[in-house]
Amino acid sequence: MNLTSFGFLTLAVCLAITPVSSFGAGRTASSTESETATQSDEKAGAGEFVAEDQTPSGKFLTATEIKPILGATQGSWVALREWDGQDLLYFTHLEAWRCGLHAVYYTMNDGEEQRWEMEPCYFNTAQPNAIKAEGRVPYTNFALGSAQKVRIRVLYDDNSEATAEFERASILMN
Helix, strand or coil: HHHHHHHHHHCCCHHHHCCCCCCCCCCEEEEEECCCCCHHHCCCCHHHCCCCCCCCCCCCCCCHHHHHHHHHHHCCCCCEEEECEEEEECCCCHHHHEEEEEEEEEEECCCCCEEECCCCCCCCCCCCCCCCCCCCCCCEEEECCCCCCCEEEEECCCCCCEEEEEHHHHCCCC
């Protein structure tokens, strides 16, 4: 068994034994595997996208390839940092797996859902998921202490969705 096979086997075992409800205090999660856009009539989502081919590439470019990873790491989708008198909400983890996503949406507290604009996937390169961060930052900012709860909704490129909600304390970086 080579090292790559061992890594995938380890991930598969972890996914098989990890309960879905083990996100820790202040973290809740739910997933819906809707293969159609039926849930998107009242909000932005799958209705504006066409489901993409899910043939595995081995480069983690499809929902089929990244869904198990994002499912296992849902508690790390976002992070919150107090910096220079502001709350900074980081999307770095989702940016790293963006090649199997159509879109990422966030709702701060009970406000309006916003779309997080990710940099493109660099399909024709050796590192399609590379984060170049040219002219952009992987976070958005809010008034210090104002970010109390955030809801994240990811729309995979097969048009299925997953959501997670986080309380401030559960994503606040020390």
